[in-house]
Amino acid sequence: MNLKLLSWNVRRLNEVDKRLQVRNLLRSWKELTGLISWWDLPWCLGGDFNIISFPSERLGTASFSWAMYGFSDFISLHGLMDISMAGGLYTWSNSSLASRLDWFLYSPLLADHFTQFTQKRMSRVLSDHFPILLEGGSQQRGRIPFHFENMWLRVDNFVDKVKMWWASYLFQGTPSFILAKKLDLKKWNETEFGNVMFKKQDLWSKLNVLDAKEETHRLTVEEKLVQVNLRTDIEKLTLLEEIS
Structure with a gap:
C-alpha cells in the first residue's frame, strides 16, 4: 500500500x-x-x-x-x-x-x-x-536614431518654428542627419524643456534612496511626502517624454 x-x-x-x-x-x-x-x-x-x-x-x-x-x-x-x-x-x-x-x-x-x-x-x-x-548578455549599440517628441506639439507656434528652421539650413549627409540638422530640434528642445532624461534620472536616483531606506527603517512624515512628490514629478516627466 x-x-x-x-x-x-x-x-x-x-x-x-x-x-x-x-x-x-x-x-x-x-x-x-x-x-x-x-x-x-x-x-x-x-x-x-x-x-x-x-x-x-x-x-x-x-x-x-x-x-x-x-x-x-x-x-x-x-x-x-x-x-x-x-x-x-x-x-x-x-x-x-x-x-x-x-x-x-x-x-x-x-x-x-x-x-x-x-x-x-x-x-x-x-x-x-x-x-x-x-x-x-550585452546590448548592441549603434547610431542613435532621430525621434520625434510628442511634447513638442504642446508648444505654441511649433509648426512655424519648423518652417523657419527648414528654410534656414543647408547640410550634406545622410537623410536622417539632414533632417535633424534642418529641424534644429535638439538645441530648441534643451532650451524649451531642459534635458528631460537627466531630470528623470535624478528623480529616480532620489526615489531609489528612499525606497531602499524604507526597507530597513520607517520613513518620517517629511520623507514620505518627498517620496510622493518624487513619484508625481516622475509621472509628469514621463508624459512629456512620450516618443512617437
Missing part, C-alpha cells in the same frame, strides 16, 4: 477561503510541473508568484510556513535557478509590509545558453510592486 501524507500548519485552516487557498496552491505547482515535463528546452518562468521561499524574503518573518516549503520543493525538484537581484531586497511593499513576491526562475539549459543574466529592481511610481528588469 502506498501512503502519501501532506502536513502543514493547520491554524485557521477550518475557514473555507483558507482551504481554497491550499488547494489552489497545490494545484498550481502540479500544473506547472506538468508543463515543465512537456518540453526539454531552455525556459524562464517569471511573474508575481505571491509567495516566498525563505523567511528572509519577507520583512519581519522568522519562521517557515507550509507554502514556503511547497515553493522551495518546486524549485528544488526541477533544479531551477534564481537570479540574484540588485537594487533592493523586496519586490512588493505596502506601508510597513514588504516581501519578495516577483520571481524569475530559469532552467539549467537556459543557464548554459546565457551566462550573463542580471536581474535589477527598478523604481516604482504607482504600483505596490516594483518593476523587475531582466537582462541577458
Whole structure:
C-alpha cells in the first residue's frame, strides 16, 4: 500500500477561503510541473508568484510556513535557478509590509545558453510592486536614431518654428542627419524643456534612496511626502517624454 501524507500548519485552516487557498496552491505547482515535463528546452518562468521561499524574503518573518516549503520543493525538484537581484531586497511593499513576491526562475539549459543574466529592481511610481528588469548578455549599440517628441506639439507656434528652421539650413549627409540638422530640434528642445532624461534620472536616483531606506527603517512624515512628490514629478516627466 502506498501512503502519501501532506502536513502543514493547520491554524485557521477550518475557514473555507483558507482551504481554497491550499488547494489552489497545490494545484498550481502540479500544473506547472506538468508543463515543465512537456518540453526539454531552455525556459524562464517569471511573474508575481505571491509567495516566498525563505523567511528572509519577507520583512519581519522568522519562521517557515507550509507554502514556503511547497515553493522551495518546486524549485528544488526541477533544479531551477534564481537570479540574484540588485537594487533592493523586496519586490512588493505596502506601508510597513514588504516581501519578495516577483520571481524569475530559469532552467539549467537556459543557464548554459546565457551566462550573463542580471536581474535589477527598478523604481516604482504607482504600483505596490516594483518593476523587475531582466537582462541577458550585452546590448548592441549603434547610431542613435532621430525621434520625434510628442511634447513638442504642446508648444505654441511649433509648426512655424519648423518652417523657419527648414528654410534656414543647408547640410550634406545622410537623410536622417539632414533632417535633424534642418529641424534644429535638439538645441530648441534643451532650451524649451531642459534635458528631460537627466531630470528623470535624478528623480529616480532620489526615489531609489528612499525606497531602499524604507526597507530597513520607517520613513518620517517629511520623507514620505518627498517620496510622493518624487513619484508625481516622475509621472509628469514621463508624459512629456512620450516618443512617437
